[in-house]
Amino acid sequence: MALSRMELDGKGAGSPEGLVTLILKAAPGLTVPIPIEGLARQLDIEDIQEFEADGFEGGLITDMARSRGLILTRNSHPFRRRFTIGHELGHFLIPTHMPDAAGRFLCSREDMRLLSALENDRRGRMEVEANRFSSLILMPPPLLRPYLKQRRDPDLGHMAQLAAKFEVSRQAMANAYAQYQGEILAFVFTKGYCFPTSTLNFRSSRSEGVKLCPRARCSSATAHETALLRTSVRAFPKFGLMSRAESLHHSSMSKSLASAMILQS
Numbered sequence: 068m069a070l071s072r073m074e075l076d077g078k079g080a081g082s083p084e085g086l087v088t089l090i091l092k093a094a095p096g097l098t099v100p101i102p103i104e105g106l107a108r109q110l111d112i113e114d115i116q117e118f119e120a121d122g123f124e125g126g127l128i129t130d131m132a133r134s135r136g137l138i139l140t141r142n143s144h145p146f147r148r149r150f151t152i153g154h155e156l157g158h159f160l161i162p163t164h165m166p167d168a169a170g171r172f173l174c175s176r177e178d179m180r181l182l183s184a185l186e187n188d189r190r191g192r193m194e195v196e197a198n199r200f201s202s203l204i205l206m207p208p209p210l211l212r213p214y215l216k217q218r219r220d221p222d223l224g225h226m227a228q229l230a231a232k233f234e235v236s237r238q239a240m241a242n243a244y245a246q247y248q249g250e251i252l253a254f255v256f257t258k259g260y261c262f263p264t265s266t267l268n269f270r271s272s273r274s275e276g277v278k279l280c281p282r283a284r285c286s287s288a289t290a291h292e293t294a295l296l297r298t299s300v301r302a303f304p305k306f307g308l309m310s311r312a313e314s315l316h317h318s319s320m321s322k323s324l325a326s327a328m329i330l331q332s
């Protein structure tokens with residue numbers, strides 16, 4: 068793999084999608100899991116070091132001209148660390164990204180989860196773009212799609228297998244899986260609660276809400292802490308399902324619903 072930042076000057080270099088397209092073109096031999104550290108080093112990241120601070124997940128130290136960079140990551144799970152490196156590389160490569168302080172980006176765990184931001188929230192939009200870059204470079208659509216085509220129906224186990232194959236977290240893969248699979252899907256992750264089954268179908272507008280039981284009191288040997296929600300446009304428009312998940316969060320589930328992602332409209 069021989070790559071240099073000179074090759075990323077082409078059309079589209081200002082967006083995560085354009086940059087990833089240019090990287091894939093310049094390094095056509097890339098295979099999964101994407102060697103994100105090697106890629107970052109070829110693109111002028113001099114070193115990747117561990118750094119610990121409250122609320123800190125990742126950071127980038129660079130100069131005004133962005134001639135070189137140093138990526139900082141928390142000592143976290145290797146898959147999460149890979150996403151952080153991708154995120155900081157995104158800040159480094161996207162020319163419009165401006166650091167908080169002189170030459171320094173500091174990003175929190177919440178920043179790494181941002182999937183959308185308001186038009187006037189400049190910092191939020193940079194974080195969203197860095198996340199999009201990281202997702203796209205770790206799970207390039209041309210390399211992910213062939214795996215998705217192997218199964219006709221979406222499947223939670225398949226999603227988990229792909230997360231392991233691409234060396235990304237299940238949340239990151241769930242995001243991409245729902246986006247490219249072609250059906251309206253939601254993956255719901257819970258903490259301390261479990262679902263009666265791993266796949267919940269909402270095909271009719273009369274479907275009841277999801278009933279969860281506290282993990283500690285669950286008698287089922289096959290309790291699931293992650294569920295795949297399948298729906299249809301008619302039964303649950305995008306926001307209908309989201310509000311249902313949020314209402315669960317606020318009423319019966321309190322803080323147990325870690326995240327509910329509605330990713331395909």
Ligand SMILES: [Zn+2]
Nearest residue numbers: 174178194197
């Ligand atoms: Zn960031």
